[in-house]
Amino acid sequence: MKSILLAATAASCAAFAPSSTGKANTALNYAADLDNMIGVGPETGGRVFDPLNLSDYVPTDWARRAELANGRSAMLAVVGWVFPKVAGTFASTDVTTTDPIDAIMQADPQWWAQFILLCGVGEFYKYQQELEGKSFLGGAEPAADYLKLWPTDPAKQEEMRMKELKNARLAMIGIAGFAANHFIPGACPVPDFA
Structure with missing residues (x-):
């Protein structure tokens, strides 16, 4: 009787065991499109910087659009982080700090809606x-x-696109450094602007 129960238990456990059909590949292989994109320079080691192989899953045109959009936002964020500390605040009764994180919390909700x-x-x-x-x-x-x-010259256009991309990447690293230094003082060697 015990052997029958043991065999029935083993059979029911085997029904829920994963099958060995092999790993499904979900890669879409957009990596070939990387060769035609700008952005390769000495700071990326002379090759496309994709350490997580995201180009296997994400269309490269979409990824470049996202990189530029986030980089442009980061450029504005760096200016917004530094400006109040250098120039001070506007005559306001609701935002009275030059600390950007505290200013986010002090801003009136109507400002966020706008x-x-x-x-x-x-x-x-x-x-x-x-x-x-x-x-x-x-x-x-x-x-x-x-x-x-x-510019109208294609070579100058390519140069300007590369400059914008490099400045966008630098701004993303810069704002990440400012934020990290805010939450963990001394974490990054960034100036305080105070």
């Missing part, structure tokens, strides 16, 4: 310009070039 609305208007404008064939990546006529800085 900020979200402004971001939405900017994204809508970007979407409309892309429908008209303009670009925010530099592959076509720029969607917003108020100062007329976009």
Whole structure:
């Protein structure tokens, strides 16, 4: 009787054991598209920087758009982090600190609603310009070039795209350093601007 119960238990356990059918590959292999993209330089070791192999799963055009969007936001964030500490605050009764993290908590909710609305208007404008064939990546006529800085020479255009990409990457590292130093004082060798 005991041997029958033991055999029945082993058989029921085997029903729930994982099958050995092999590992499913979910890679989409966008890595071949990396060869045509800018961004390779001495700071990346002369090759495309993709240590997590994200290019196997994410379309490279989408990843570059995300990198530029986040980099542009980081450039503005670095200026927003440094400006109050250098120039001081505006005459305001609700935000009275030059510490950016504390200022986020002191800001009135209506300011956040206006900020979200402004971001939405900017994204809508970007979407409309892309429908008209303009670009925010530099592959076509720029969607917003108020100062007329976009050169007509293709070599100069490539140089400007590379400069923007490198500045965007540097700003992302910079704002991460500022934030890390805020929460863990002395964690990064960044100035205090005080």
